[in-house]
Amino acid sequence: MKRHLLGVVAAGLTVALGVSGCGKGSSSDSGSDGKTIKFVAAIYDDNTKPYWDALIKDFEAKNSGYKVNLEMVDWSQMDAKVKTYVQTKQVPDVLNYNAFSDFARDGLIYKASEVLSPTTLSDFTPTFVEQAKYNGEQYGLPFISSARLLFYNKDLFEKAGIKSPPATWDEVKADAKKIKKGSTIGYGLPLGPEEAQAEFYSWAMNNGGGWVDASGKWAINQQANIDTLTFLKDLNKSGLTQPNPESTDRKTVFNQFAQGKVGMAIGGPFTKAGFIDPVNKSLNFGVAPLPSKSGSEHNTLGVMDVLAAFKKDDSKNKDAVKKFLDFFYQKENTSKFLTTEGFLPVTKSAGDALSADPYMKQFVDALPTSKFAPTTNPAWSAVAGAVKQDLGSSVANKDPKSVLDKIQETAEKAG
Amino acid sequence: MQDLKTRRRGAATSQAPRPSLLRRTGRALTPLAWLGPSLVLICVVVLWPVIEMVRTSLQHITSSGVTVGYNGTTNYTDLFDEDDLIPVVLRTLLWVGGIVVITMTLSLALGQLLNARFPGRRVVRWAVIVPWAASVLMTALIWKWMLDNYSGLVNRVLLDLHIIDKPVNWLAHPGQAMLWMMWVAVFVSLPFTSFVILAGLQTIPEDVYEAARVDGASAFRTYFGITLPLLRPAILIASIINVINVFNSFPIIWAMTAGGPGSDTDTTTTFMYKLAFYDQHVGESGAMAVVNFALILVMVLFYLRAARWREEVR
Numbered sequence: 001m002k003r004h005l006l007g008v009v010a011a012g013l014t015v016a017l018g019v020s021g022c023g024k025g026s027s028s029d030s031g032s033d034g035k036t037i038k039f040v041a042a043i044y045d046d047n048t049k050p051y052w053d054a055l056i057k058d059f060e061a062k063n064s065g066y067k068v069n070l071e072m073v074d075w076s077q078m079d080a081k082v083k084t085y086v087q088t089k090q091v092p093d094v095l096n097y098n099a100f101s102d103f104a105r106d107g108l109i110y111k112a113s114e115v116l117s118p119t120t121l122s123d124f125t126p127t128f129v130e131q132a133k134y135n136g137e138q139y140g141l142p143f144i145s146s147a148r149l150l151f152y153n154k155d156l157f158e159k160a161g162i163k164s165p166p167a168t169w170d171e172v173k174a175d176a177k178k179i180k181k182g183s184t185i186g187y188g189l190p191l192g193p194e195e196a197q198a199e200f201y202s203w204a205m206n207n208g209g210g211w212v213d214a215s216g217k218w219a220i221n222q223q224a225n226i227d228t229l230t231f232l233k234d235l236n237k238s239g240l241t242q243p244n245p246e247s248t249d250r251k252t253v254f255n256q257f258a259q260g261k262v263g264m265a266i267g268g269p270f271t272k273a274g275f276i277d278p279v280n281k282s283l284n285f286g287v288a289p290l291p292s293k294s295g296s297e298h299n300t301l302g303v304m305d306v307l308a309a310f311k312k313d314d315s316k317n318k319d320a321v322k323k324f325l326d327f328f329y330q331k332e333n334t335s336k337f338l339t340t341e342g343f344l345p346v347t348k349s350a351g352d353a354l355s356a357d358p359y360m361k362q363f364v365d366a367l368p369t370s371k372f373a374p375t376t377n378p379a380w381s382a383v384a385g386a387v388k389q390d391l392g393s394s395v396a397n398k399d400p401k402s403v404l405d406k407i408q409e410t411a412e413k414a415g
Numbered sequence: 416m417q418d419l420k421t422r423r424r425g426a427a428t429s430q431a432p433r434p435s436l437l438r439r440t441g442r443a444l445t446p447l448a449w450l451g452p453s454l455v456l457i458c459v460v461v462l463w464p465v466i467e468m469v470r471t472s473l474q475h476i477t478s479s480g481v482t483v484g485y486n487g488t489t490n491y492t493d494l495f496d497e498d499d500l501i502p503v504v505l506r507t508l509l510w511v512g513g514i515v516v517i518t519m520t521l522s523l524a525l526g527q528l529l530n531a532r533f534p535g536r537r538v539v540r541w542a543v544i545v546p547w548a549a550s551v552l553m554t555a556l557i558w559k560w561m562l563d564n565y566s567g568l569v570n571r572v573l574l575d576l577h578i579i580d581k582p583v584n585w586l587a588h589p590g591q592a593m594l595w596m597m598w599v600a601v602f603v604s605l606p607f608t609s610f611v612i613l614a615g616l617q618t619i620p621e622d623v624y625e626a627a628r629v630d631g632a633s634a635f636r637t638y639f640g641i642t643l644p645l646l647r648p649a650i651l652i653a654s655i656i657n658v659i660n661v662f663n664s665f666p667i668i669w670a671m672t673a674g675g676p677g678s679d680t681d682t683t684t685t686f687m688y689k690l691a692f693y694d695q696h697v698g699e700s701g702a703m704a705v706v707n708f709a710l711i712l713v714m715v716l717f718y719l720r721a722a723r724w725r726e727e728v729r
Contacts, residue, residue: 079692086480087697102479193675193693243564244587246676256565381478385693393677406498410694414478 034316036067037093037324040081042305043074045274047340059327066320091310093317094324100132100140100308102378108310112138115309115322120329123347131304131372140306140375141325142346144338147363147370148202148301150291151267153260154284156184165264165288168295169207169231172264176240179263186240188253188265189232191392195250197373197384200391202266202301204228205371206292211383212374218411220383221404227293229391229400236395246392251275258283266290268303269363270342287362302370304346379414386410468708471701478695490698494706499678499686504710506593507662507682511714514597514661515654518604522653523646525605526612547606555670558599562586562671589679592672596680599667604660608653615649616642651722655715662711683707 041052049072056068071092073081078097085091091108103109112121112132124132124142132140152165160178176186190199204210209224219225235241242248242256254271256262258279267275276283289298307328309321328334335350337343344363345354354360374380386407394403447454475486494500529540546554561568564584573579586592619642627637665684668674674681674689681689687707691700 083480083692083697087476087482102477106477106479106481108479108481193673244584244676247584247587247672252565378478382695385689385695389675389689389693390677392675396676398677414695 034313035065035320036069037317037320038069038071039094039324040071040073040092041096042078043072044341048072051337051340055328055333059324062327063323066323068324091312093310093312093321095308095310096143096305097308098305099375099381100306101134101376102381103308103310104134104139105378109139110309110311110318110321112141115318115325116141116329117322117326120326123329123349125346125348127367127370128304128346131375132306133376134378140308143305143307144341144343145346145367146268146270146303146343147366148198148266148268148290149362149366150264150288151257151271152264152286152288153257153262154286155260156263165286166291168291169293172291173235173240176235176263180240183261185242185256185262186264187235188257188262189235189241189245189395190248190250190253191232191245191395192247192249193388193392196391197387198301198303199266200228200387201373202290203232205299205301206290210371218383218408220408220411221401225404226401229394229404233395233400244396246396255279269344269360272359273342287359289366298369300366300370302367302372304372304375379411382414383407383411465708468701468704472698472705474698474701476697480697486698490702493696493699494702499681503678503681503683503686510593510597510682511658511661514600514604515657518601518608518657519650519654521601522605522608522612525609526616529609529613530616543609544606546603551603552666552670554603555599555667558595559586559671562595586672587676589676592680596667596671599671600661600664603667604657608657611649611653612646615646619645655718658714658718659711662714683710
């Protein structure tokens with residue numbers, strides 16, 4: 001009996017530790033000849049891996065002796081993986097991610113000028129270069145971009161007797177009221193943990209709100225943001241959104257949208273191929289600028305993913321990394337990625353690759369008015385984390401101001 | 416034959432010299448050869464992670480994951496400053512207590528059923544094992560979709576039976592979500608628990624029951640006077656393992672509500688994960704892990720004490 005109990009306790013301890021135990025591996029990594037590099041790429045969809053496989057094969061054929069080891073990571077695993085890589089000192093040479101500034105702050109990555117040829121460097125669109133800087137120096141390597149616009153169901157609009165998509169917030173509310181009928185939802189509002197920060201900012205920026213003030217200080221609890229949440233809360237409480245926006249993710253909203261049960265929702269260039277087509281290819285929908293409070297100026301949410309090149313083995317990897325990156329940034333290679341995945345260009349040379357597609361063109365055209373989350377601030381990822389967890393509750397049972405106050409506090413603490 | 420054995424024994428005794436010092440130490444160390452592997456295992460999988468965990472909780476780790484150095488108890492003060500901490504801990508205790516009590520009660524009945532002789536017992540026994548064989552994550556995801564607001568089976572059935580008149584978004588309301596997740600946790604804990612009970616039931620000798628029958632004890636009396644007391648070791652082990660398992664249960668909550676809305680359905684385990692990967696505060700998450708570890712130790716010790724396990728050992 002005693003032995004059993006001891007065994008149980010030991011087993012219990014092991015289980016108890018399973019969750020919390022995180023070991024530290026050694027920093028030694030094979031392939032320190034400087035010609036073999038590890039590339040961790042994010043899975044955007046099923047086409048991502050075949051694309052990289054082909055690209056790497058091509059690269060290795062044209063640069064004999066060089067080798068790229070590819071590891072694909074799902075976006076839902078990415079944050080945990082990246083943190084583990086850094087903590088265990090097993091960083092990849094090149095990482096495809098959505099943040100870079102805390103790596104730059106901690107001295108983990110190369111400056112863009114160290115790993116890209118001048119031609120490639122000057123090919124980036126200036127808007128994105130601005131988003132890739134830390135302390136005035138470019139560290140992030142813009143990879144893909146995306147923009148958000150208002151998707152609306154033309155059939156539902158026609159049935160409700162609405163002629164054009166809403167330009168102002170009042171029109172959004174009025175149109176949602178006309179569309180709402182039975183199980184049909186006026187506006188699909190995803191404020192669940194998946195991407196609450198994007199949905200909220202898409203509204204707030206069109207009310208003069210945002211994350212920071214003119215001097216770059218956190219201004220999350222500014223009046224314009226409180227007003228934005230109050231408006232969204234009113235939409236929810238008037239029954240014009242789907243039930244429980246605080247726990248709804250984008251996927252759910254666009255699944256309903258694709259079934260023709262949602263009047264309006266905010267989506268990106270990938271929404272058609274990723275969410276609508278798989279459910280209902282014949283959906284009659286349109287895309288319009290994001291509505292604003294005043295209706296006079298319409299901003300767009302810009303999103304940018306980056307590549308980051310990590311310092312390793314006393315910079316021995318620099319040469320191989322540079323070769324690989326310059327290879328990827330060749331016009332035909334980047335534009336192939338963009339067309340495969342449905343994203344917007346970050347380089348001038350790939351700029352016109354997508355404009356031929358009328359659906360894509362709307363997003364390309366919206367890019368110049370786009371505003372970005374403050375990804376250049378290393379504290380942003382902590383702020384985004386707080387927003388994802390807590391913002392949604394402000395349109396449900398909590399007071400918008402107190403929710404924003406709390407996030408502001410988190411932001412100031414994070415830096 | 417007998418002869419041979421004696422002769423051999425005799426030879427052995429006469430040959431044995433006084434063991435040398437080397438020999439004696441060697442003999443003293445022999446048990447290590449048997450104990451060694453398990454000691455190493457305990458050190459590597461139990462002690463080392465505990466030390467690492469405590470170390471992490473005392474370190475300043477930046478949002479990217481770089482360790483800057485020790486920063487005393489800052490992580491702990493940050494953790495105790497979290498408004499959500501107390502509700503999360505209380506919810507965890509409720510979560511563990513509720514699930515373990517319900518699981519044990521149901522398992523006692525199920526174990527009894529599985530022990531009884533009836534046609535098709537084999538099939539029933541297999542059926543009870545199935546939820547155990549399925550991955551917990553899969554079970555949780557299936558329930559998540561069954562409870563879905565738009566296309567969930569549960570809403571469909573309740574609507575068709577006219578019990579509700581419009582779909583209920585079960586997992587969006589913390590109270591209901593908690594109950595449903597506890598149900599899933601009970602569901603996945605049942606197989607293991609009822610089989611431990613079944614094993615316990617099978618160790619009870621038949622003649623004890625016979626004696627009770629002869630004395631004319633009622634079924635009720637037999638159960639509470641014989642079965643339950645003799646099941647004590649099985650119940651003890653099953654509940655300790657369940658307490659630990661349920662306490663650390665991550666996949667059910669993570670798959671079904673991810674602890675949301677806010678942290679209204681978080682337990683300490685999911686909260687710990689959020690601290691590291693949402694709030695980018697690995698050190699504070701380490702502190703939470705230490706608190707979690709202490710909590711579970713205290714709970715198990717209390718339980719053992721209450722169950723007076725030492726008597727069991729004697």
